[in-house]
Amino acid sequence: MPRRGRGxxxxxxxxxxxxxxxxxxxxWIIIDGSKHIATGCFxxxxxxxxxxxxxxxxxxxxxxxxxxxxxxxxxxxxxNVYYDDTRTRQANQSKLDERILRLASWWGGKTLADVNxxxxxxxxxxxxxxxxxxxxLEDLRAAINHHEKEGYHRGRVRVVLPEKGLPRExxxxxxxxxxxxxxxxxxxxxxxxxxxxxxxxxxxxxxRPLRHVARFILIGLYTGTRAGAIAPALRRSENQANRSLxxxxxxxxxxxxxxxxxxxxxxLFPFRNGF
Numbered sequence: 001m002p003r004r005g006r007g008x009x010x011x012x013x014x015x016x017x018x019x020x021x022x023x024x025x026x027x028w029i030i031i032d033g034s035k036h037i038a039t040g041c042f043x044x045x046x047x048x049x050x051x052x053x054x055x056x057x058x059x060x061x062x063x064x065x066x067x068x069x070x071x072x073x074x075x076x077x078x079x080n081v082y083y084d085d086t087r088t089r090q091a092n093q094s095k096l097d098e099r100i101l102r103l104a105s106w107w108g109g110k111t112l113a114d115v116n117x118x119x120x121x122x123x124x125x126x127x128x129x130x131x132x133x134x135x136x137l138e139d140l141r142a143a144i145n146h147h148e149k150e151g152y153h154r155g156r157v158r159v160v161l162p163e164k165g166l167p168r169e170x171x172x173x174x175x176x177x178x179x180x181x182x183x184x185x186x187x188x189x190x191x192x193x194x195x196x197x198x199x200x201x202x203x204x205x206x207x208r209p210l211r212h213v214a215r216f217i218l219i220g221l222y223t224g225t226r227a228g229a230i231a232p233a234l235r236r237s238e239n240q241a242n243r244s245l246x247x248x249x250x251x252x253x254x255x256x257x258x259x260x261x262x263x264x265x266x267x268l269f270p271f272r273n274g275f
Contacts, residue, residue, distance in 0.1 A: 007032070008031070008056060008057055009030070009053070010049055010050070010053050011028070011031045012026070012028060013026065013027055013028075014026050025042055026043060027039065027041065028045070030052065032056075037056065039053075040052075063077030063078070065150070066152065067151055067152060067153065068152070069153070069155065070111065070112035070153050070154065070155040070157060071111055071112075071113045072111065073147075073153055074110070074111060075103075075104075075108065075111065075112060075114070075115065075140075076104050076107065076108040078112065078143050078144055078147045078152075079103055079107070079140070079143050080104075081143070081147055081150070081152065082100075082139075082142065082146045082147065083096070083100050083143075085146065086142075086146065096139070100139065103136055103139065106126055107140070112155070112157050113155075113157075115140075116158065116160070117160040120137055120160040120161070121160070121162075124162045130162040130163065130165065131165050133162050134161050134162045134164070137159050137160075137161050137162070138161065144157050177217070181214050181217050182214075183210075185208075185214040187208065187209070187210045188204040188206070188207065189204070189207040190203070190204055190205070191203060191205055212234065216230055216231070219234075
């Protein structure tokens with residue numbers, strides 16, 4: 001199996017002499033595969049050499065931002081432009097990171113001209129889930145549209161999405177939801193005894209590790225709030241003086257001022273003490 005490339009790195013090349021005379025000063029160079037790139041940095045200029053390396057890597061891997069034909073544009077470059085320009089505006093940045101990484105791992109090395117119905121269906125088959133593939137390809141479509149709006153490519157590129165899944169037809173009944181909540185609320189942690197006459201016996205402790213899940217389920221059932229908004233609301237409630245009231249903020253960052261929160265937040269039902 002071939003060894004994985006090391007990537008660009010700095011190398012100190014000693015002074016070269018011929019016939020007793022110096023013909024080249026000792027210097028820092030950048031080695032990138034079979035290429036040797038001069039930095040112009042000599043002894044005592046280590047920091048400058050590091051800056052040269054960083055600049056070289058940035059220029060090498062940064063996508064070209066100018067209008068080009070779709071046959072010459074790598075899909076990975078399009079994803080990179082979209083990621084750099086829009087990540088800070090995403091509500092769930094970690095999920096975006098996962099989707100972009102997945103897309104880049106499959107589409108990298110392909111050009112925009114390769115994006116068509118056949119390749120999109122091949123991606124969906126590789127992904128193994130029509131729902132997951134559809135969400136990933138929505139990001140790919142957004143990235144291509146963003147790239148076109150910025151004026152970086154010419155030509156029409158169509159992303160073909162898998163069919164939407166069937167809508168949910170089965171919902172929890174009131175009794176099923178109540179059973180789920182009470183199961184989480186009453187659950188007690190089980191531990192194994194390691195010493196004494198009861199060694200090896202499993203016993204229930206006084207710890208209730210699933211009570212936060214019961215709160216989570218109740219909020220979701222009563223308000224229809226997304227899971228991504230419920231979790232930070234529960235964390236905020238742990239730090240509030242009045243823990244019986246929970247607010248869901250309109251901003252996912254949770255950085256709104258108190259006056260804005262009173263206008264844009266949604267007050268959930270009050271919890272009884274201890275619940």
